[in-house]
Amino acid sequence: MxxxxxxxxxxxxxxxxxxxxxxxxxxxxxxxxxxxxxxxxxxxxxxxxxxxxxxxxxxxxxxxxxxxxxxxxxxxxxxxxxxxxxxxxxxxxxxxxxxxxxxxxxxxxxxxxxxxxxxxxxxxxxxxxxxxxxxxxxxxxxxxxxxxxxxxxxxxxxxxxxxxxxxxxxxxxxxxxxxASMPPAVAAATGMDALTHAVEAYLSKLANPFSDALALAAIEAIAANLPLVVAAPDNTPARAAMLHAQLQAGQAFSNASVGLVHAMSRPMGARFGVPHGVANALLLPVVAAYNRPACPARLARIAQALGRRTDGLDLGRASRLAAEALAELAAELPLPRSLAAVGVDVEDLEDMAREAAENGSSRVNPRRPEVGEILELYRQLA
Ligand SMILES: [Fe+2]
Missing domain, CATH: 3.40.50.1970 (Rossmann fold)
Known part of the structure; x- marks a missing residue:
C-alpha cells in the first residue's frame, strides 16, 4: 500500500x-x-x-x-x-x-x-x-x-x-x-493556535515520520519562545523562532490533520465569535488529558518537548505531565480561562458538542469521542 x-x-x-x-x-x-x-x-x-x-x-x-x-x-x-x-x-x-x-x-x-x-x-x-x-x-x-x-x-x-x-x-x-506589531494578547492566542496544530498533528491518526519531526520541533520551540514574545514583543530572536515554529506546525498539521481541539473550537467561533487561538488555548489541556488513554507514549514525548523531565516515570505519569505542562503554559499567558469569560452560552453546549462530534477532525483524533464526552469536556471549562 x-x-x-x-x-x-x-x-x-x-x-x-x-x-x-x-x-x-x-x-x-x-x-x-x-x-x-x-x-x-x-x-x-x-x-x-x-x-x-x-x-x-x-x-x-x-x-x-x-x-x-x-x-x-x-x-x-x-x-x-x-x-x-x-x-x-x-x-x-x-x-x-x-x-x-x-x-x-x-x-x-x-x-x-x-x-x-x-x-x-x-x-x-x-x-x-x-x-x-x-x-x-x-x-x-x-x-x-x-x-x-x-x-x-x-x-x-x-x-x-x-x-x-x-x-x-x-x-x-x-x-x-x-x-513586531502584534499585541501580546494576539501573540498569545495565535501562538497557542500554532502549539495546538503541532500537538494535534503529533497525536493524529494520520501522523507520519515527516509530520512527527516537524511537530516535535515546533512544540519545543513554541514552549521555549511563546512566553518570551508575549512578555517582550521587541525580543527579535524569540519572535523569529516563533515564526519558524508556527510554519513547522502548519506543515505538520497540513500533512497529518488537526483533531478534537479544532473540532470543538469551531462552534465556539461560529456561534460566539471566540477568536480561534483563544478557543484552542482553553481546550488544548483538557483535550490532551482526555486523549491520554489512547496515546500515552506520544503524550509522554510531548511532555519532554515541552521541557518536562520524564526519566524514571511510568507512561501514565509521564503522559499526565503533558496535559499539566500545556495547562501551565496557557495559564502564564494573557488569555481567558473559562467558557463564561469568552461569552459562550451554556445553553448551546449540547448543540456545539453534536457539531464537534460530526466534524471531520474528530474522526482522526486519537480517541474517537462520543457526543456526551465532548459535552463533558465543554462543561469542565464552563
Ligand atoms: Fe488552528
Missing part, C-alpha cells in the same frame, strides 16, 4: 528583509495584484503601503482590499472577488494573520469556480484561482502552508471549510519584522 507522505509546499522565504522578495515573485506570477489585508493594523503600521510600493516598483498594479475582519465572512470574500474582477487582478497577495490569508484563498476560489461559496464546501476538483503570495503577520495560523480556508457563514453561524490542493499558496514570505 502506498501512502502520501508529504504534500507540495509553496516557495518559502524566511528571515529578515524577506518581504523584499514580494515584488520579484509577484512579477513572475502576474501583472495586477489584489492585496488582501485586515481592517486596521497593516494600514496603521505602514506594511500595506510597503507591500503596495514593492509591487509597484516591480511593475505591477496593486489594488488594496483592506476589509477583512477576523473570522472572514462569505460577504467579505465575495466583495473581494468582485473587486479583483473589476480590476482584472491576476495575482493575489495576502498580508495578515489567518483571516487575511483564508479570505484570499476564498477570493481565489470564487474567481475560478462559479456559484456561491457555501456550495463549494466539500467539493472536490476545485479549479485554481490566481496564484497567491501569503505573507503572515502573526505567528500563527500556518495558513501560508495549508490547502484549507476557514470562512464564516454568518447567516448560519457556521464555519465553512474549503479544502483542496488548489488553495495552497504559491509563495510564502515570513519576515519576522512583520510580527
Amino acid at each position: 502506498s501512502t502520501r507522505l508529504f504534500q507540495t509546499t509553496p516557495r518559502i522565504y524566511y528571515g529578515e528583509r524577506s518581504l523584499e522578495q514580494v515584488g520579484a515573485e509577484a512579477a513572475g506570477l502576474g501583472k495586477k495584484a489584489l492585496v488582501v489585508t485586515g481592517r486596521s493594523s497593516s494600514t496603521k503600521n505602514g506594511s500595506l503601503d510597503r507591500v503596495c510600493g514593492l509591487l509597484k516598483h516591480a511593475g505591477l498594479a496593486a489594488t488594496p482590499f483592506p476589509r477583512v475582519e477576523s473570522d472572514p465572512s462569505l460577504t467579505t470574500v465575495t466583495a473581494g472577488a468582485d473587486l479583483a474582477r473589476e480590476h482584472g487582478c491576476d495575482v493575489l497577495v495576502a498580508l495578515g494573520g489567518g483571516s487575511a490569508m483564508d479570505a484570499a484563498k476564498g477570493i481565489g476560489c470564487l474567481l475560478a469556480n462559479p456559484g456561491e461559496l457555501a456550495a463549494l464546501e466539500g467539493a472536490t476538483g476545485l479549479r485554481p484561482g490566481p496564484p497567491l503570495i501569503a505573507i503572515p503577520t502573526t505567528a500563527g495560523t500556518g495558513s501560508e502552508v495549508t490547502k484549507v480556508s476557514v470562512l464564516t457563514d454568518t447567516a448560519r453561524h457556521y464555519k465553512l471549510l474549503l479544502v483542496g490542493p488548489t488553495l495552497m499558496p504559491s509563495v510564502a514570505i515570513l519576515d519576522p519584522e512583520l510580527t
